[in-house]
Amino acid sequence: MENTNGKLKRELGLFSAITIVIGMVIGSGIFFKPAIVFKNAGSPFMGIMAWVIGGLITVASGLTIAEIAVAIPKTGGVFVYLKELYGEKWAFLFGWVQTVVYVPGSVAAQAIVLSTQITSFVDLTPVQQKLVAIFFLIFIAVMNVISTKLGGKIQVAATIAKLLPIIIIITLGFARGTAKGLVFNIPGGAASAGLGAAILGTLWAYDGWVSVGNMAGELKNPKKDLPKSIILGLFLVIVVYALVNVALIKIMPVEAIIASSKPASDASVVLFGSLGAKFISAGIAISIFGALNGYMMTGVRIPFAMAQERQLPFSNFLGKVNKKFETPLNSFILVVILASVYVLSGSFNTLTDLVMFILWIFFTMAVAGIFILRTKFKHIKTSYHVPLYPIVPIIGIVGSIYIIVSTLIANMSYAIFGTIITLLGFPVYYYLKKKNN
Template identity: 30%
Template sequence: MSRHEKYKLLEGLATTEAAPKPSLTLSDAVALIVGIVIGAGIFETPALVATQAGSSQAVLLFWFIGGVVSLVGALCYAELATTYPDVGGVYYYLKRAFGREIAFLFAWARMSVVQTGSIALLAFVFGDYASQIWRLGNFSPSIYAAIAIAFLTALNIVGLQQGKWTQNLLTAAKVLGLLLVVLIGLTATPNLPTPVESTSTGTWGLAMVFVLLSYGGWNEAAYISAEIQNRQRNIVRSLLWSIGTITVIYLLINLAYLRGLGLTNMANSQAVAADLMRNVWGEPGALFISLLIAVSTLGALNATVFTGARTNYALGQDFAIFGFMGHWRQRPSTPSYALVLQAAIALALVLLGTFTRKGFETMVDYTAPIFWFFFLLSGASLLVLRNREPQINRPFRVPFYPLTPLLFCSVCGYLLYSSLVYTGVGAVVGVLVVAAGIPLLLWNRYRQVPRG
């Protein structure tokens, strides 16, 4: 038997050992999506958006438009996910539309840059706010970040049930805490100095960059499409419910910020939620919001760990060089090896962020351009597959085709441009890491060539 034939036999055995099971309910899927999207962004970006806005009405309009844009993208993903349910998510769509090479580079980018960078980014935010409650020395944020990654990875390796119930509880705590902040901001009358009746003028385009950063993450629904019960209905419903819930929460929290601080104080704030709570409840209020942000970020981190390993599993199924990741443990139902490798890369990025002393900013620069480039390709894959495979049954069809996916691609293209313009050295490093996947792709192709 040739080396190529042995590889194909081993590949076939790997794919029949075990497979993902439809274990997630609609509420589980909604909790995952909401948990990913509502992370640290809503506590960081509202002040930046207010800086670019000229009025309170413009602030709320920006956040409403962000929800609409996310809904447009979700409709595109809903058709892809219901037509091609696969644990690989976007990896699988790109493979069908553009071939194995592009899919490989996407999975490599997601494994080495996008998902692991997002995990490290969220872990740094968790570490920053956990350190406000209890410091662990000079490198307290990094220590907390490493502990969070290791703990949540271990929890997800133990099994799907433990991982999803943890996510449901964290998401519930996060949403309840945010609603409490909304209630306080809308009803309290804080004693604030009269602000100067002006804010710095900016651009709508830059404001939308910050808004859409905060809405990012709903696309992770693609990676659980093979594990959702009654997927033909629940994939669409989970996306619509999630984005609707997130949009309402974002509008309410910004309304609370505006009501409690005013536009100018909001725009000048370095920590808008903490300033709001401090002015109402004093230092106990600031401590409360630090705890809330820590819980919120921990929920997003757990969901990102959960979904990230799914693409690594799909990559291992298709490419011998990463074949060790293509194994799914039947009991418990998890891609354990993929989770371990993901954690190792994320911990290395935490170490990188520690050395640069700008963990959060370094990870934003590192991930943004690559994320929006492949997001653009995922929207284009819908157009390609509609044209190439018209005979396939599509349980859900995106309305107003092809205008909806074209609009989505246009937004992604603009965000790609903006992320390249407004990021620094980290973006260059991210691009170089993705480019490093090309030699690996060629090596994998060489290994699969029959030798006689």
């Protein structure tokens, strides 16, 4: 039985929206990125600055996207923004990459990392890890299918739980940390090129916040709650990231952080002893669980929005809203099936790496769309306007271009293959357009 009006229930409030932003941004990055960031930055102080600057670039994009989101408060996020501002073809290519590879590949990657983290408590064979990963995919999908509100509550609980170990590290790090003279000590060898590489590392750790726009059609008050959730969520993340890194420096010598593959776990051992590593492992597992739930909750709205616009094969099936639960059940089924295939094949990391270059091009287009919105859509009146226009949007665009160029230099082959995957969407687009006409 399907909901005939094709509408999703508006049952997510501001707090749920903020936790979606925080839950998707704070995944495993904060636990593993400090080592490479400090190594590239060349000093503790420049490392902290990299986290702050990366956060400010992200906030600039967030402040900009927020105005677009308020003007176009529809389910589908960036897909819808691209369609309204640039046209159907660009939106289709973005949605195509998201639907076929990025969304299922991302949730598959999160599920695999989560099942791997479980091995800190239970011994699992590689095959068992994959089965556990698929179990998590199905479990989270079922919870979100039963109710969007339930999925939102899971996100709230997971976000609160993941912040607890972070808060403990920050508090005890400042109270009991013994490493001295490191935070503001800048060795003479620090170089601006190193800072640039460090900022690039932090920008990946801030990724994911824009997906809250996918849920716009299910927010109770999207015109007010979307900009608030993006801005408040990102500022909280910046504060958390900066404080965690300062705390780590106070707990351990920066040389030890750089040499560690899991600095947060090592810091917990210093603070709590051997049980500390178990505690942080549990915190990381909860953190990844929350990120997986966030990616699943928001990601399925991409194929759903495309199907409602008849821009995917089997659109009649994928674009339906289940009558009993009033959620996009069929889109969940598609994402879980594709993600399970990626889990079993083990190729999901390669697939997601291939499309990151293309996704950042689309993301830059979305941020730059503010200029189109302000010139061609003057009739749309919004209750929120990006501050310090056009300076703030330009900062966001420059940061995004920096990621694109850096990725192009570092992984030319990924950029080429990512482009090929995207271009494969053209024949599908023209076939569907001819069929619909």
